[in-house]
Amino acid sequence: MSPVPATALRFHEYGEPADVLRLDTIEVADPAAGRVRVRVTAVGLNPADWELCRGFRARSLPRGVGYDVAGVIEASGTGVDDVAVGDLVFGTADFLGQPSAGAADVAILDSWYRVPDGLDPARAAVLPMAVQTAVWTLDAMNVEPGTTLLVNGAGAMVGFAAAQIALRRGARVVATAGSTFAAELTAMGARVTGYGPGMADRVRELAGAVDLVLDAPPPSPGTLPELIGLVGDPQRVMTISNHDEARQLGARVNLDHLAAPAPAGTFLPRYAALAADGAFGLPIARTYPLAEWRAAVELSRSGRPHGKVVLRPEP
Numbered sequence: 001m002s003p004v005p006a007t008a009l010r011f012h013e014y015g016e017p018a019d020v021l022r023l024d025t026i027e028v029a030d031p032a033a034g035r036v037r038v039r040v041t042a043v044g045l046n047p048a049d050w051e052l053c054r055g056f057r058a059r060s061l062p063r064g065v066g067y068d069v070a071g072v073i074e075a076s077g078t079g080v081d082d083v084a085v086g087d088l089v090f091g092t093a094d095f096l097g098q099p100s101a102g103a104a105d106v107a108i109l110d111s112w113y114r115v116p117d118g119l120d121p122a123r124a125a126v127l128p129m130a131v132q133t134a135v136w137t138l139d140a141m142n143v144e145p146g147t148t149l150l151v152n153g154a155g156a157m158v159g160f161a162a163a164q165i166a167l168r169r170g171a172r173v174v175a176t177a178g179s180t181f182a183a184e185l186t187a188m189g190a191r192v193t194g195y196g197p198g199m200a201d202r203v204r205e206l207a208g209a210v211d212l213v214l215d216a217p218p219p220s221p222g223t224l225p226e227l228i229g230l231v232g233d234p235q236r237v238m239t240i241s242n243h244d245e246a247r248q249l250g251a252r253v254n255l256d257h258l259a260a261p262a263p264a265g266t267f268l269p270r271y272a273a274l275a276a277d278g279a280f281g282l283p284i285a286r287t288y289p290l291a292e293w294r295a296a297v298e299l300s301r302s303g304r305p306h307g308k309v310v311l312r313p314e315p
Contacts, residue, residue, distance in 0.1 A: 003027040004037075004074075007313070008104035009293050010062040014055040017297050021053065021065070023290070026099070028106045031077040035094060036109050038071030042287075043102045043311040044126035045300045047218065057096070066102030066311070069093050070115060070125035074106075088115045090124035090272065092264075105290065105313035113269045116276035124272055126157075126282045126308040131271050132264050133240060133254070134162035138169070140257040141212050141238050145170030150203060150210045152227055153217025154190065155181045157282055157308055158240055162214055163190050164280055165271075174207045180306045181283070200226050215239035215246075218303055224249055283307035289314055 006028045011020040031037045048056070049065040070090040073083050083089060091112035093102035101107065115124045137158075143149055149166050153159040154175035163185055166173050173190040176199060182192045193202040203210060213227045219241045228234045234250035243253045274280035285307030288296040293311060300309040 003029045004106055006100070006104050006106035007290065008064050008100035008106075009066065009290065009311075010064045010100055011053050012062045014053065014058070014061075017050045017053040017065075017301065018294065021293065021297065023293070024062070024100075026104075028098075028100065028104070028108065031075055031080075031108055032097075033078040034080065034110070035077045036073050036080055036083065036089070036112055037075040038069065038089065038107055038109055038112075039074050040069060040071040040102065040105050040107050040313050041088070042070045042122040042125040043104075043313075044068035044122075044129070045103075045296060045309045045311065046129050047300070048129065049103075050297075050301060052095070059096070062099055064093070064095060064099065064101030064103060066104070066107070067092055067095055068125050068128045069102035069107055069109060070121035071107065071109075073112075083112065083114070088121060089113060090115050090121065090127065092128050103290065103293065103311055111264060113265065113272060116273050119272060119276035122284060122287060122310050122312065123275055123281060126284060126310065127272060127275065128264065128268060130157045130161045130282055130308075131165075131268060132261075133158045134165050135267055136258050136261040137214060137238060137240060137254040138162060138166055139262060140252075140254060141214065143169060143171050143212065147171040148207055148209065148211045149173050150207070150213045150227070150230065151175045151190070152213060152215045152223070153177075153220075154185055154192070155306075156217050159214070159216030160185075160282060162216060164188055168280075172207065174203055174210065176203075178304075184283075200230050203230060211236065213237040215242060215251075217241065221245055224251055227251075285309055287312055 089112040094110040095101035155177040175190040237251040
């Protein structure tokens with residue numbers, strides 16, 4: 001094995017993504033022990049990518065973006081015996097240990113799972129971060145069969161995943177969402193209402209008492225007091241995005257409660273298999289070639305992309 005040339009989307013300084021990201025021609029080294037190198041097929045973009053550009057989990061530069069990846073194995077490090085060259089996998093880029101990440105035509109992965117037969121690689125690629133966050137947050141909230149859960153922001157991708165997962169656990173799910181995904185969430189079994197004035201009253205009409213609230217939309221200051229009022233106890237509200245407000249009001253932040261999350265390998269392959277059967281999934285808003293990354297970033301950062309934004313490196 002030897003390093004291979006690649007095109008990678010990286011930043012060399014911290015700032016707003018559109019200002020600091022650029023396509024670089026680099027070499028991707030041989031995978032270290034416990035890592036694989038893939039020829040990237042699809043990359044799902046996440047809000048966390050843009051926080052990396054702004055300095056979240058800062059470390060030496062340059063760095064890449066793109067955590068969620070699908071690709072074809074082309075090399076593996078020592079200790080890897082569950083996949084072979086040519087296997088199609090999805091997983092997570094080693095974005096902390098490498099100078100580039102998944103938004104590239106070649107990437108190093110630190111976790112991977114086979115893409116089930118019949119599942120488009122792009123639909124596999126968008127699963128890891130949203131499904132992991134949803135599962136780990138629902139676990140931290142102790143969502144069980146019979147729990148009445150309000151998912152606020154079920155049109156955002158973590159909320160969309162969480163609503164499906166909670167329903168599969170036997171919870172009663174009430175979801176707030178816009179018109180884009182309301183019908184789909186209803187078909188899954190959730191009771192859906194819109195955002196805006198009177199939301200709490202509408203939720204009570206749909207579900208009566210609510211046991212727990214998962215706050216899943218993009219940061220939206222000012223929404224937590226109404227959610228806390230629905231359950232009467234700030235500790236029964238957990239947010240994935242409104243961190244500062246939650247801590248001020250005594251609500252819970254999911255990142256503060258994920259000390260020992262379930263290994264992703266215990267559930268991600270199962271949800272990928274369900275996705276292959278059409279029984280689970282995340283909507284894809286739009287797919288762009290890697291060269292059109294600026295348009296992809298703009299849509300992802302718009303606040304309402306209406307699904308996951310995907311980059312596909314050119315063959």
